[in-house]
Amino acid sequence: MISFLSSILIPLILFYVIGCGILAKRDVYHDFLEGAGDGLKIVKDLIPTLIGLMTGVGVLRASGFLDFLGDIFGKVTSAAGISPEIVPLALVRLFSSSAASGLLLDIFKEFGTDSLTGFTASLILSSTESVFYCMSVYFGSVGVQKTRYTLAGALTATFAGIAASVWLAGYLL
Numbered sequence: 001m002i003s004f005l006s007s008i009l010i011p012l013i014l015f016y017v018i019g020c021g022i023l024a025k026r027d028v029y030h031d032f033l034e035g036a037g038d039g040l041k042i043v044k045d046l047i048p049t050l051i052g053l054m055t056g057v058g059v060l061r062a063s064g065f066l067d068f069l070g071d072i073f074g075k076v077t078s079a080a081g082i083s084p085e086i087v088p089l090a091l092v093r094l095f096s097s098s099a100a101s102g103l104l105l106d107i108f109k110e111f112g113t114d115s116l117t118g119f120t121a122s123l124i125l126s127s128t129e130s131v132f133y134c135m136s137v138y139f140g141s142v143g144v145q146k147t148r149y150t151l152a153g154a155l156t157a158t159f160a161g162i163a164a165s166v167w168l169a170g171y172l173l
Contacts, residue, residue: 042141049136057092057099066092066103081166083117085110090124090162094155097130116173123165128158 021028060066066088074084085107093100104121111117131154139147 046137046141049140053095053133053136054099057096061092061099061103081170082162083120085117086121086124086166089121090128090158093125093128094131094158095133097133100125100130116169119173120166120169123169124162127161127165129154131155131158 018028021031069091070084070087073087074082077087078084089100089103089107092103104125107121108118113119113122131151135147135150135154139150
């Protein structure tokens with residue numbers, strides 16, 4: 001039953017939207033084209049930001065700088081129970097979810113998925129957000145210049161997510 005509902009849900013929503021538009025005597029196709037054009041304008045404005053973020057993360061990862069930071073911060077964080085391999089993941093996660101997923105797969109290959117490091121890394125990835133990416137994309141798309149307390153709040157929430165992940169992984173394993 002659930003499989004059947006999930007296979008027809010999207011077509012039902014599409015027909016519902018089209019039906020409501022027709023009942024409201026709207027030109028549904030023109031509205032669709034207008035919305036698609038607005039979406040492409042937003043994408044055009046966001047492309048430079050996305051390219052800059054992805055290039056920066058790629059350069060940091062390929063150059064070994066993230067491993068260097070992991071070694072430096074790992075000496076401090078190992079006292080708190082965070083292995084040095086987790087530090088680059090937490091830093092990259094602030095900028096890019098896809099690059100962090102790549103680092104997570106590297107951690108899985110090296111330590112395994114059921115290890116403390118692998119479990120902690122997967123919890124960190126699922127309980128934090130790519131703060132700088134989201135701020136640049138979402139605020140950039142609507143033209144927000146003054147972000148006020150957004151960065152401080154987001155970084156605090158990220159730190160809380162990392163701390164909770166480390167504690168939970170140590171508690172469960």
